Amino acid sequence: DIQMTQSPSFLSASVGDRVTITCRASQGIRNDLGWYQQKPGKAPKRLIYTASSLESGVPSRFSGSGSGTEFTLTISSLQPEDFATYYCLQYNSYPHTFGQGTKLEIK
Amino acid sequence: EVQLVESGGGLVQPGGSLRLSCAASGFTFSTYWMSWVRQAPGKGLEWVANIRHDGSDKYYVDSVKGRFTISRDNAKNSLFLQMNNLRAEDTAVYYCARERACYAWGQGTLVTVSS
Numbered sequence: 001d002i003q004m005t006q007s008p009s010f011l012s013a014s015v016g017d018r019v020t021i022t023c024r025a026s027q028g029i030r031n032d033l034g035w036y037q038q039k040p041g042k043a044p045k046r047l048i049y050t051a052s053s054l055e056s057g058v059p060s061r062f063s064g065s066g067s068g069t070e071f072t073l074t075i076s077s078l079q080p081e082d083f084a085t086y087y088c089l090q091y092n093s094y095p096h097t098f099g100q101g102t103k104l105e106i107k
Numbered sequence: 108e109v110q111l112v113e114s115g116g117g118l119v120q121p122g123g124s125l126r127l128s129c130a131a132s133g134f135t136f137s138t139y140w141m142s143w144v145r146q147a148p149g150k151g152l153e154w155v156a157n158i159r160h161d162g163s164d165k166y167y168v169d170s171v172k173g174r175f176t177i178s179r180d181n182a183k184n185s186l187f188l189q190m191n192n193l194r195a196e197d198t199a200v201y202y203c204a205r206e207r208a209c210y211a212w213g214q215g216t217l218v219t220v221s222s
Contacts, residue, residue, distance in 0.1 A: 032208075034208050036152075038152075043212040043213065043215055044144075044202075046208070046210055049210070087151065087152050089152075089208070091208050094166045095168040096142075096154040096166075096207070098153065098154060099151075100151050101152070
């Protein structure tokens with residue numbers, strides 16, 4: 001199975017900060033990776049697909065990059081509504097696997 | 108607008124069975140892979156299973172193989188998850204999602220396995 005190691009697990013930041021979340025795959029997954037945002041009590045929402053493609057309607061302050069084994073999600077200027085938990089998902093090989101999540105909290 | 112609505116969750120004893128359903132609308136259901144993902148209380152997301160658009164291929168996480176069966180009825184725009192021999196560790200909110208890359212998600216249905 002491909003392991004997705006997501007870091008950090010917790011991140012404390014302020015409105016306006018630039019933050020980066022990383023996912024490392026235990027083996028190459030090309031660009032078969034998505035990023036998801038989940039708020040408490042809600043279903044996840046996909047932000048990024050194929051590692052760097054921004055979902056329609058998602059603000060441009062979100063961006064994704066990477067290929068192979070290392071991927072990043074960057075939020076260029078945090079807004080109050082961005083405080084949530086973020087997950088990566090690899091869908092290159094079975095079983096598909098999520099990272100363990102990054103909880104982004106207000107400093 | 109893509110809409111996915113799960114149902115069928117509830118409280119079940121260990122060893123029991125449940126069948127989850129996901130009603131899809133707003134897109135051509137028969138042309139998309141569909142997935143199930145679960146989230147145990149206070150925990151992260153876990154991919155469970157998915158099924159090709161025509162039902163010809165199905166994949167599962169090891170922990171549910173032999174116990175869970177994913178299926179679909181394209182005529183009724185519906186996705187199913189038959190869960191047998193349920194264990195306490197299957198307790199979770201179960202989400203259906205469109206595509207292998209989980210583009211759109213339902214609101215989830217809670218399955219609680221407890222005596």
